[in-house]
Amino acid sequence: MTKNPIILGVETSCDETAISIIQDHESGIPKILSNIVSSQFDIHKEFGGVVPELAARSHVEKINIIARKAFKESGISLGKISAVASTVGPGLIICLSVGLNFGKAVSSSLNVPFIGINHLEGHALSPKLQQNLEYPYLLLLISGGHSQYLIVNGLGKYKRLGTTIDDALGEAYDKTAKILGIEFPGGPKLEKFAEEGDPYKFKLPKPIINKGGCNLSFAGLKTAILKISKEINTEKEKFDLAASFQKTIEEILYVKTKKAFEEFKKINESVKCNFVIAGGVAANKGIRNKLNEVSEENNFRAIYPDIKLCGDNAAMIAMAGLERFKNNQFNELDLQADPRMPLDINAKFLKGAGVKL
Ligand code: KG4
Ligand code: ZN
Numbered sequence: 001m002t003k004n005p006i007i008l009g010v011e012t013s014c015d016e017t018a019i020s021i022i023q024d025h026e027s028g029i030p031k032i033l034s035n036i037v038s039s040q041f042d043i044h045k046e047f048g049g050v051v052p053e054l055a056a057r058s059h060v061e062k063i064n065i066i067a068r069k070a071f072k073e074s075g076i077s078l079g080k081i082s083a084v085a086s087t088v089g090p091g092l093i094i095c096l097s098v099g100l101n102f103g104k105a106v107s108s109s110l111n112v113p114f115i116g117i118n119h120l121e122g123h124a125l126s127p128k129l130q131q132n133l134e135y136p137y138l139l140l141l142i143s144g145g146h147s148q149y150l151i152v153n154g155l156g157k158y159k160r161l162g163t164t165i166d167d168a169l170g171e172a173y174d175k176t177a178k179i180l181g182i183e184f185p186g187g188p189k190l191e192k193f194a195e196e197g198d199p200y201k202f203k204l205p206k207p208i209i210n211k212g213g214c215n216l217s218f219a220g221l222k223t224a225i226l227k228i229s230k231e232i233n234t235e236k237e238k239f240d241l242a243a244s245f246q247k248t249i250e251e252i253l254y255v256k257t258k259k260a261f262e263e264f265k266k267i268n269e270s271v272k273c274n275f276v277i278a279g280g281v282a283a284n285k286g287i288r289n290k291l292n293e294v295s296e297e298n299n300f301r302a303i304y305p306d307i308k309l310c311g312d313n314a315a316m317i318a319m320a321g322l323e324r325f326k327n328n329q330f331n332e333l334d335l336q337a338d339p340r341m342p343l344d345i346n347a348k349f350l351k352g353a354g355v356k357l
Helices: 043-045 052-074 093-110 119-129 169-179 187-196 219-229 235-267 285-297 315-326
Strands: 006-011 016-023 031-039 083-089 112-118 137-142 147-154 157-163 274-278 301-303
Touching: 006 031, 006 093, 006 315, 016 315, 031 052, 043 052, 043 187, 052 093, 083 093, 083 119, 083 285, 083 315, 093 112, 093 235, 112 119, 112 315, 119 137, 119 147, 119 274, 119 315, 147 235, 157 235, 169 187, 169 235, 187 285, 219 235, 219 285, 235 285, 274 285
Parallel strands: 006 083, 083 112, 137 274, 274 301
Antiparallel strands: 006 016, 016 031, 137 147, 147 157
């Protein structure tokens, strides 16, 4: 095995074109030699959401430029790469294909292994870019497309404890932001709005708070926001609605996280209680504070990636690639993009009307 292997990570599953180069280190914490993320906010904002064809076109236009930048920043030459890791799913199929084919081409031309990475596994392992972390641990993955509690038992070994039965949390933030007239993607700005308002002004529903175990639901919240938004006029009321939304989310996560702690402890009696919160929404400070509070109360250690590693990036893909490289888990070059790729392959599909909790 190469000493301190160097992994090229490639991420194009949605609206970020990202390339990173990381190198293994004796400490167990790899060095991030470069981590370039190019967001497409400007392309999609006038449409209020990601337009797949435009996203894919932009990935095609930018990927070589971003890769060149990443190599320059890292000071590494192409020949030093030990393996290439590209996101294979879940995501938009025409976007995934760009990074997947780019990664395959580089691996084949360099004659180094190719590794297909589940984007969600990238988020799940993202704190390992900054600290050593033992398996198993509890994970709350909150992003634009997913909201799940999982036990991470090892690389590729996931047990889902709960998932959203409708909207993802990031989606709930983005939709609420849109109703309040905030530009896409509204999550970060909605958080700022919330800081200005009165969180007790509007009472919002907490769907399935007392049922469905660790499962989550946010769609009813958006409907309530839409209704209230038609009755308010002032900026101050908008801030109040944002603050009430933020507080409601924090309260939902407090209750559901407590349930997830109980589930985790039932299965893992005598292990360290580590609780990783990852994905774009993990950047939210109010959510961080609330999850710190519930973690302290229940003797769990809350662990977050750095804010810049919460959103989509390729360093997390390279991290998952590095772990798989060390296990000799490689893929063939005919690996297909998988837009719906789950983490826990045994978990039931829990979305849509009439779902039984
Ligand atoms: O993980 P991510 O970058 O992409 C996906 O894999 O989906 O997450 C993006 C989501 C978006 O919905 C965005 O609005 C949300 O994360 N987000 C936030 C914050 N920062 C990003 N939501 C609430 N508060 C934030 N500070
Ligand atoms: Zn993501």
